[in-house]
Amino acid sequence: MPSSYLTLDTVTEHETEARRSRFVCAVAPAATVEEAAAFIAERRRLHAGATHNCTAYVIGDGQAQKGDDDGEPGGTAGTPMVQALVGRGFSDVVAVVTRYFGGILLGAGGLVRAYGSAVTETLDRARPVRMVPARLMRVAVAHDQAGRVENDLRASRYPVQDVTYGSDVVFAMAVGDDEVAGFTDWVATLTAGRARVEAGRQIHVAG
Numbered sequence: 001m002p003s004s005y006l007t008l009d010t011v012t013e014h015e016t017e018a019r020r021s022r023f024v025c026a027v028a029p030a031a032t033v034e035e036a037a038a039f040i041a042e043r044r045r046l047h048a049g050a051t052h053n054c055t056a057y058v059i060g061d062g063q064a065q066k067g068d069d070d071g072e073p074g075g076t077a078g079t080p081m082v083q084a085l086v087g088r089g090f091s092d093v094v095a096v097v098t099r100y101f102g103g104i105l106l107g108a109g110g111l112v113r114a115y116g117s118a119v120t121e122t123l124d125r126a127r128p129v130r131m132v133p134a135r136l137m138r139v140a141v142a143h144d145q146a147g148r149v150e151n152d153l154r155a156s157r158y159p160v161q162d163v164t165y166g167s168d169v170v171f172a173m174a175v176g177d178d179e180v181a182g183f184t185d186w187v188a189t190l191t192a193g194r195a196r197v198e199a200g201r202q203i204h205v206a207g
Contacts, residue, residue: 004132004207007092012126018114020102024050025118027095027126033059036094043096051101054115056081057094072099072115076108080116088123092131095119132207136161136200137175139187140168145194152190158183159205168196174205 011028026043030036036057044053054077056067065086067078081095097118106114137158141149146169153171154160158179162172175183184197 004130005091005204006089006128007131008090008126009129010127012122014118014122014125016114016118016121017102018110018117019104019106021051021104021106021114022100022102023114023118024098024100025095025122026098027093027119027122029092030057030059030094031092033057033064039094040096043098047098050098052077052097052099054078054081054097054099055095056085056119058082058085058091060091072111073108076111077115080112081119084116084119084123088120090123090128095122129206131204133177134174134203134205135177135180136203137173137180137183138196138198138200139171139173140196140198141171141191141194143169145169145191149191149195156186172200174203176205176207 008027008029011026013024013026016023016025024047028039030039036059040055047053052070052072054068054070054072056078058065065082067082069075069077077097081097085093085095097115139153150163150171153173159174160171161174164170173183180199187195187197
């Protein structure tokens with residue numbers, strides 16, 4: 001079963017300093033690699049005059065991870081940034097650390113500490129959102145039932161993810177893994193057994 005993880009709901013920015021170099025870190029939610037790339041491009045545009053704009057992202061419950069040193073010595077920026085995100089249990093997030101060189105070399109160890117700390121200190125100031133495993137449940141009902149059933153579904157604690165109209169009306173619902181059986185029984189009672197309920201793919205929802 002996929003585990004729970006933390007993500008963000010908004011951008012958080014924080015600045016640190018190490019031996020006169022300024023490190024401006026911004027972390028943001030990113031559900032896809034494309035969203036991460038767009039955020040990275042925007043930060044690089046905002047700080048086009050910086051010495052380095054190093055980046056990291058972790059997407060899809062940790063399945064996609066990438067760090068970019070952006071000209072810093074190999075492994076001294078992107079990797080510790082990724083490790084900081086993973087170490088704190090975050091996924092579906094992107095981080096950009098912008099460095100304005102202060103004239104004093106930090107050395108490899110100093111760079112690793114500076115970039116890693118920039119991310120962890122920014123995460124300390126962010127508002128995490130815990131994502132928990134859930135199942136996407138499909139509830140199919142006849143059109144003459146759909147209005148009443150939709151009202152009841154939307155009033156429930158289970159988030160409606162999507163509604164599609166075809167020969168039946170199908171509601172896609174996010175249901176916690178431990179609530180699937182109870183949800184199925186509830187829908188059966190709600191619709192006098194006339195709904196078809198099918199379990200779909202595994203997802204994560206805010207919990």
